[in-house]
Amino acid sequence: MRTALPARLSARVSAAAALALIPAALVASAPAASAATAMATRPASFTASAKSVPITSTVTFKAQAQQLRAKTWRATPGATATVWFDQDGAKANTAMRTIKADAKGNFSTSFSASASGVWTIRLAPTATLQASTSAPIRVNVTIPASTRPASGSWNCPSWAPIKGNASSHIYHVPGGRYYAKTKPEICFSSPAAAVRAGYRASKA
Template identity: 40%
Template sequence: MNTSRTAPQLRRILLAALAALALMLPVLLAPAPAQAAATIATRVSGFAAGPATVTKGKAVTYSGQVQRASGKSWVKTGAVSVHVYFDPDGTAPKKYVRTIKTSATGYFKSATASTVSGKWSVTVPARGTYKASSSVTKYVKVVRAKVATRVGSFAAGPATVTKGKAITYSGQVQRASGSSWVKTGAVTVNVYFDPDGTAPKKLVRSLKTGSTGYFKASATSSVSGKWSAHVPAQGNYNGSYSATKYVKVAAAPKPAVTTPINKTTCPSWAPIKGNRSSMIYHMPGQRYYNITNPEACFATETAAVKAGYRKAKV
């Protein structure tokens, strides 16, 4: 069978193809339909991040609600994405932290472990008919965890001291390290004294410990009472108090010999009158005791004899 086509047939086929192509061109050349532009404003209402000061490693919680404009009002959105950002102190720009999804009413709340101080904020990205928006920034200060302290081996003494003599107090400031207590570096220690019958306790002095936390100093004794040491909160350390130590202050012993109170009288604790010109001492009750003008007064006869005096005969 002869399959060749004549020129008129080929012409008709070509014309038919061109006609079909002409019908399709408007469709092929038509522009793609444009997506609807974002037209609805959004905002982040009630954004919060805190607490305002947090211990390093503890959670910083951030929350708020994404709202959309509705006429002159703001109403809740549905579930939308929120990007969380953090701007650490001294660095720029802010850093992306995470993306979270709000609830069906636009609310969100989540947390991140704290590392350094800085500003927290969130951004609502443009999506669908919603425009992008950003929250205000909230500053959170991050502080190091406080370390417990104690005053180990606090001592004050001697237990009984003569008035006017020195009372020595000492101890070591230690810090917690896991389940143990170890030495601190140089820290401030306040020494207090609570005199018998008075309140409250009184600050005696502030001093600096050595590099291993040890301290030792002294004060002149005056009255009996309780001694203690206080480590005030400082740097990364919590404050602490030592145990109290009681020190009794005794009156100084009277001397065996002293001078007269006046020309004719000896003190009551040294009533024996000594006359230097005669080297005779007179006891209270003897005949010439009252008229004797003493040059020396003795507490005991032994003291008078030791000084070279002899007892009056009458």
């Protein structure tokens, strides 16, 4: 003889039985539906104005945000992207700047060259667009052996910190006794560069 189930328990059993009738494939695919419908994207025509430049020169990067619609790549106005830089010897990529595409989907941004490394641009994902990353571009930055300081300046640039005195042909390194008191006529990138130019080290 069967014993009647309490009303609350019977309701729970009925609900569980109803859920069991829902096809497993339908339940599994539901959360992925939005991702599956997001369109593919790409940062097309990613370029640099130069791939080998002296330090502190300006390098301009350009690209166009595109999305794949009906098997055709089309511009994506207003898309958001981030420019990344992987400096030689650095531990990880660094996000340098976030920019927005213009009305034609075009990006353009400039940086002062400070070190050699690899640049990429990454399109941010949205509810309807997938994320994507450009092919990398390597930019080599060269460091001249010497440079002239700004007129009247007592300082040398950080990449050429060695102060040279033209009249004595003596050079002074940071931390030296007369370094702060020397107004440079020329700045060298290294002591070796100063020696090659005919300068000798300060004895103090």
